[in-house]
Amino acid sequence: MQHYNMNLTLKVWRQKNNKAKGGFETFQVKNVSSEMSFLEMFDVLNEQLVAEGKEPVAFDHDCREGICGMCSMHINGRAHGPWEQTTTCQLHMREYKDGDTIVVEPWRANSFPVIKDLVVDRTAFDRIIAAGGYVSVNTGNAQDANALPIEKQKADESFAAASCIGCGACVAACPNASAMLFVSAKVSHLALLPQGDPERKVRAVNMVQQMDTEGFGSCTNIGACEAECPKGISIENIARLNREYLGAVFSGSAQG
Amino acid sequence: MSWKNYFSTSIGKKILVGATGLFLVLFLVVHCYVNAMVFWPDAEPGKHFTEAAAFMGGNVAVRIMEIGLFLGLAVHIIQGLSLWSQNMKRRSVRYTVSAGNATSKWYSRSMGLLGTLILMFLILHLYHFWAPNRYGQAFDPAWKEEDLYHKMIAVFTPLWVVIIYVLGCVSLAWHLMHGFFSGFQTFGLATHKYKGVIRSIGVAFAIIIPLIFASMPIYLHCVGNCGH
Numbered sequence: 168m169q170h171y172n173m174n175l176t177l178k179v180w181r182q183k184n185n186k187a188k189g190g191f192e193t194f195q196v197k198n199v200s201s202e203m204s205f206l207e208m209f210d211v212l213n214e215q216l217v218a219e220g221k222e223p224v225a226f227d228h229d230c231r232e233g234i235c236g237m238c239s240m241h242i243n244g245r246a247h248g249p250w251e252q253t254t255t256c257q258l259h260m261r262e263y264k265d266g267d268t269i270v271v272e273p274w275r276a277n278s279f280p281v282i283k284d285l286v287v288d289r290t291a292f293d294r295i296i297a298a299g300g301y302v303s304v305n306t307g308n309a310q311d312a313n314a315l316p317i318e319k320q321k322a323d324e325s326f327a328a329a330s331c332i333g334c335g336a337c338v339a340a341c342p343n344a345s346a347m348l349f350v351s352a353k354v355s356h357l358a359l360l361p362q363g364d365p366e367r368k369v370r371a372v373n374m375v376q377q378m379d380t381e382g383f384g385s386c387t388n389i390g391a392c393e394a395e396c397p398k399g400i401s402i403e404n405i406a407r408l409n410r411e412y413l414g415a416v417f418s419g420s421a422q423g
Numbered sequence: 424m425s426w427k428n429y430f431s432t433s434i435g436k437k438i439l440v441g442a443t444g445l446f447l448v449l450f451l452v453v454h455c456y457v458n459a460m461v462f463w464p465d466a467e468p469g470k471h472f473t474e475a476a477a478f479m480g481g482n483v484a485v486r487i488m489e490i491g492l493f494l495g496l497a498v499h500i501i502q503g504l505s506l507w508s509q510n511m512k513r514r515s516v517r518y519t520v521s522a523g524n525a526t527s528k529w530y531s532r533s534m535g536l537l538g539t540l541i542l543m544f545l546i547l548h549l550y551h552f553w554a555p556n557r558y559g560q561a562f563d564p565a566w567k568e569e570d571l572y573h574k575m576i577a578v579f580t581p582l583w584v585v586i587i588y589v590l591g592c593v594s595l596a597w598h599l600m601h602g603f604f605s606g607f608q609t610f611g612l613a614t615h616k617y618k619g620v621i622r623s624i625g626v627a628f629a630i631i632i633p634l635i636f637a638s639m640p641i642y643l644h645c646v647g648n649c650g651h
Binding site: 344 | 432437513609
């Protein structure tokens with residue numbers, strides 16, 4: 168693809184802190200290369216702001232290779248921008264053309280309060296994991312691969328669920344701000360493996376309770392989460408979480 | 424954890440909405456089957472339908488099941504609206520630019536609205552057909568099952584009633600377009616193997632059943648106004 172430069176208008180959400188009232192600020196960014204990533208374009212903007220003696224825009228980022236799940240930007244109405252199964256850092260400026268206006272907002276959910284500008288607090292996810300998203304029994308050292316036979320299909324499904332990076336795009340995209348796709352991915356990846364099996368019922372109930380305590384909305388099977396997930400996590404995992412929860416309820420074995 | 428707590432979590436509430444929703448789907452099948460008898464080419468118009476309606480009206484088992492139906496409906500409405508109002512509060516600051524239909528279907532996002540429209544239609548529908556008959560059955564010693572066929576013709580003679588009924592059926596169609604699949608998903612049955620077939624049956628159900636229902640007021644409006 169032919170390389171080109173572009174001038175853009177950015178409307179970016181600025182908010183001093185959690186208590187302050189936020190609002191949009193408009194910036195002109197010139198000579199943006201089509202080869203840049205979206206975050207590199209923000210680096211250019213911030214360098215420009217620093218040179219002008221203004222406060223740079225705060226945004227989350229870490230690995231910049233699509234695996235850490237930090238770059239939480241809602242771009243022109245889409246979590247992580249318009250590309251499918253892509254994080255913001257992997258979205259490239261060749262998506263845009265000269266003269267475009269791009270509106271960038273933080274994840275909006277009461278459970279993800281804004282810390283500053285585009286940075287939100289996603290520690291609610293950590294607390295959900297702490298409520299049961301682990302194996303508490305001592306599984307010992309890594310065993311020989313053949314010692315614990317696992318059905319290929321289950322291993323694959325578990326691996327697909329484990330690819331969740333906890334970025335929060337599911338919550339950001341869901342009209343109910345529900346965290347069900349995230350929780351279902353974590354419950355699924357453990358429930359499908361022998362190590363996670365003994366605690367599957369207690370885990371499902373505890374993680375769901377914590378999800379509710381954190382104030383996430385409830386899932387109404389809309390499917391926007393699946394459409395926006397950068398890792399392509401399927402809502403089949405939500406079906407599995409529902410089964411796990413029902414199993415826990417009717418077997419009566421989950422202490423909760 | 425107590426039973427009450429199990430069903431007051433977000434998934435628990437959804438299980439109640441899903442279970443009652445699927446129960447109402449079954450009711451629609453029975454209701455549609457009985458009412459479709461208005462199309463039966465009887466020598467005496469509406470005979471099959473009138474007999475079926477009289478059987479349903481006079482049967483004790485059906486009357487007992489009706490209590491279950493109303494309870495199910497009440498749970499579906501109350502839990503559905505409660506989930507809807509709670510979910511509305513989860514995002515105090517709304518997005519300036521939203522994804523719209525790029526990531527989800529409008530009817531999936533509008534179940535609360537569609538359900539409310541159906542409820543409004545349902546009140547009118549019960550007022551037309553259910554309430555007078557059942558009130559008489561309960562309180563009038565001289566009660567006799569109404570001739571519902573001719574009552575339907577009388578009710579559907581004005582065009583505005585037909586329009587409201589058709590709009591009620593359209594709301595029902597969009598509600599089912601999401602609700603049918605959603606019910607199965609809530610019970611975890613929409614697995615990789617079955618979700619395709621559940622979606623397809625759901626779409627077919629959401630089109631066929633409301634279409635049959637909508638054709639009744641249109642047909643009886645014609646019967647009432649044109650005599651055929």
